[in-house]
Amino acid sequence: xxxxxxxxxxxxxxxxxxxxxxxxxxxxxxxxxxxxxxxxxxxxxxxxxxxxxxxxxxxxxxxxxxxxxxxxxxxxxxxxxxxxxxxxxxxxxxxxxxxxxxxxxxxxx
Amino acid sequence: xxxxxxxxxxxxxxxxxxxxxxxxxxxxxxxxxxxxxxxxxxxxxxxxxxxxxxxxxxxxxxxxxxxxxxxxxxxxxxxxxxxxxxxxxxxxxxxxxxxxxxxxxxxxxxxxx
Numbered sequence: 001x002x003x004x005x006x007x008x009x010x011x012x013x014x015x016x017x018x019x020x021x022x023x024x025x026x027x028x029x030x031x032x033x034x035x036x037x038x039x040x041x042x043x044x045x046x047x048x049x050x051x052x053x054x055x056x057x058x059x060x061x062x063x064x065x066x067x068x069x070x071x072x073x074x075x076x077x078x079x080x081x082x083x084x085x086x087x088x089x090x091x092x093x094x095x096x097x098x099x100x101x102x103x104x105x106x107x108x109x
Numbered sequence: 110x111x112x113x114x115x116x117x118x119x120x121x122x123x124x125x126x127x128x129x130x131x132x133x134x135x136x137x138x139x140x141x142x143x144x145x146x147x148x149x150x151x152x153x154x155x156x157x158x159x160x161x162x163x164x165x166x167x168x169x170x171x172x173x174x175x176x177x178x179x180x181x182x183x184x185x186x187x188x189x190x191x192x193x194x195x196x197x198x199x200x201x202x203x204x205x206x207x208x209x210x211x212x213x214x215x216x217x218x219x220x221x222x
Contacts, residue, residue: 033210040218042199043152045210087152091207096142096167101151 002026004100006088011106012078020073020103022088030091034062034073037085037102046073046086075105083107112136115200115214122190122221130185130217132200140203141183142211143167143175145196152199158183159205190221 004024012018031050035043049064061074085102113134143155154167156175201211
């Protein structure tokens with residue numbers, strides 16, 4: 001079967017660092033994506049990993065280990081506006097996504 | 110103007126009614142998708158289209174149909190709406206590589222009563 005697992009909720013403090021994990025089992029792999037979704041809004045693209053390692057983009061970084069079926073999204077210097085859901089998605093062999101159920105992040109002052 | 114536009118933004122309809130959700134895009138992408146989002150279930154693929162003459166069922170296509178009228182337009186129909194189709198519906202587009210991720214529309218919140 002195909003499956004993506006993420007924690008349901010996380011809480012962190014403004015200015016801190018938080019790591020959101022994602023594990024996956026899929027029949028094909030063309031890349032792993034992270035999206036941010038504020039409540040009631042559309043998901044917006046954050047990052048893409050296809051090779052093992054760390055991709056850094058400003059305050060956000062994403063890591064991939066294909067052999068372990070594992071990724072994480074690292075958010076640094078947390079801001080209140082980072083309170084949102086973070087969706088992990090895997091592009092399978094037919095170039096369509098499988099989405100995880102998302103991790104709801106609450107940033108506290 | 111938004112790259113991906115969905116209409117309507119909100120809709121309440123009665124059980125048994127036919128309803129169409131529309132999506133248009135200015136990205137110039139060939140690939141378009143319809144997803145629904147339910148609390149605790151995440152985004153699930155209903156239908157997708159890789160070009161105007163290509164239509165494919167996703168994981169939850171029962172009760173839905175689609176039409177790809179042009180490269181820029183992809184509509185989703187509920188032939189006879191039922192309450193468990195109450196959800197947030199998203200249209201999305203991508204280029205042929207998929208490397209740039211999806212661009213999502215703002216969503217249609219559909220309530221079937």
